[in-house]
Amino acid sequence: EADIYQTPRYLVIGTGKKITLECSQTMGHDKMYWYQQDPGMELHLIHYSYGVNSTEKGDLSSESTVSRIRTEHFPLTLESARPSHTSQYLCASAGLAGRMPYEQYFGPGTRLTVT
Amino acid sequence: GIQVEQSPPDLILQEGANSTLRCNFSDSVNNLQWFHQNPWGQLINLFYIPSGTKQNGRLSATTVATERYSLLYISSSQTTDSGVYFCAVGPISSGSARQLTFGSGTQLTVLP
Numbered sequence: 001e002a003d004i005y006q007t008p009r010y011l012v013i014g015t016g017k018k019i020t021l022e023c024s025q026t027m028g029h030d031k032m033y034w035y036q037q038d039p040g041m042e043l044h045l046i047h048y049s050y051g052v053n054s055t056e057k058g059d060l061s062s063e064s065t066v067s068r069i070r071t072e073h074f075p076l077t078l079e080s081a082r083p084s085h086t087s088q089y090l091c092a093s094a095g096l097a098g099r100m101p102y103e104q105y106f107g108p109g110t111r112l113t114v115t
Numbered sequence: 116g117i118q119v120e121q122s123p124p125d126l127i128l129q130e131g132a133n134s135t136l137r138c139n140f141s142d143s144v145n146n147l148q149w150f151h152q153n154p155w156g157q158l159i160n161l162f163y164i165p166s167g168t169k170q171n172g173r174l175s176a177t178t179v180a181t182e183r184y185s186l187l188y189i190s191s192s193q194t195t196d197s198g199v200y201f202c203a204v205g206p207i208s209s210g211s212a213r214q215l216t217f218g219s220g221t222q223l224t225v226l227p
Contacts, residue, residue, distance in 0.1 A: 031213065037156075042201070042217040058214065059116060088156055094213060102146055102205070102213045106158040 003027055006091050006107035013081055014115055021076045021089055021110045029095030032074040033104065036060060037088045049074055081114045088112070117142045117206040121218035128192050128225050136187040136221045138202030146205030146213055147178055149187050152220070153198050161187070161200075192225045199223070 003026040013019055025032065030051045035043040035058075045058030049068040063085070064078050074093075078085055091107040118141040128134055138147075149161040162169050162176040164185065169176055173192075178185040189196055199222050203215040 033214070035217075040199075040222075042219045043203075043215075044217075045214050048214055059216070090156075090158065103160065103163040104148065104203075104213075104215055105160060106150075109156045111156070 004091060004093055004105055004107040006089075006110050008110060009108060010111050010113075012113045012115065015080075015082055017081050019078050019081055019112070021091075021112070023074045023076070023091030023107055024072050025074075025093040025105075025107075026072060027093060027095070027105070028071065029093035029105075030071065031094045031102075032068065033092040033094075034058075034064075034066060034074070034076050035090045035092065036062065037090060037109075039088075043090060047076065081112075083114045086112060086114050117144070117204060117208075117216050119202060119204055119216050119218035121200075121202050121221050123221060124219065125222045126224070128223070130192060130194060130225055130227050132192050132225075133188070133190045134192060134223070136189070136200055136202075136223075138185040138187070138204075138218055140183050140185075140202075140204045142183075143207045144180065144183075144204045145207050146203075146215065147185055148203050148215065149176055149185070150201045150203065151196075151198050152201060158201070165205075189223075192223075194225045194227055197223055197225050 034047040044060035046062040047066040092104045094104045150158045166180045199220040
């Protein structure tokens with residue numbers, strides 16, 4: 001089973017606040033990803049990382065930023081939350097360690113509501 | 116970028132029925148995964164299947180990479196099978212990053 005964790009699971013916050021969504025994995029995967037999903041819709045990639053100190057933007061433009069200082073940790077930060085940021089954020093990881101190389105495993109997600 | 120189309124968008128079944136979900140993609144891939152998203156939003160891995168056929172209990176999947184499609188079969192459906200089924204593909208052009216592009220999903224409802 002995949003071991004990938006996200007906190008918080010639910011967050012309701014006011015406009016203008018700075019927030020950080022946490023994502024950690026214990027599988028030793030080198031690749032990590034952040035996806036955004038609106039209710040009933042497909043997932044869109046917003047950030048990914050090849051490894052420590054390596055981050056790239058995904059296909060969907062996002063005002064969020066990410067960092068990868070440790071292999072197991074890939075936090076996402078919004079400097080100033082807005083109602084348009086209301087969505088579900090899903091973290092995933094993949095790598096050679098595991099049953100299937102490059103199979104992506106997902107965390108439980110964070111449901112963010114900005115009021 | 117690569118296009119991923121899933122069909123049908125919605126499917127309603129009686130418990131015990133069989134179903135086939137389809138995923139078409141527009142470019143060569145080196146990664147293809149099927150997921151089930153439960154009512155709490157968690158994505159459950161069903162299959163990692165860039166080519167070939169796999170089976171896991173009542174579920175099986177086939178990917179014909181040369182013809183750019185994949186099929187997910189659900190037999191003897193149960194109410195717990197309800198949810199959204201996503202196909203996601205990783206184009207060869209994405210290189211070692213192996214990013215996934217998701218289809219829009221099939222909403223499956225199994226009635227008791």
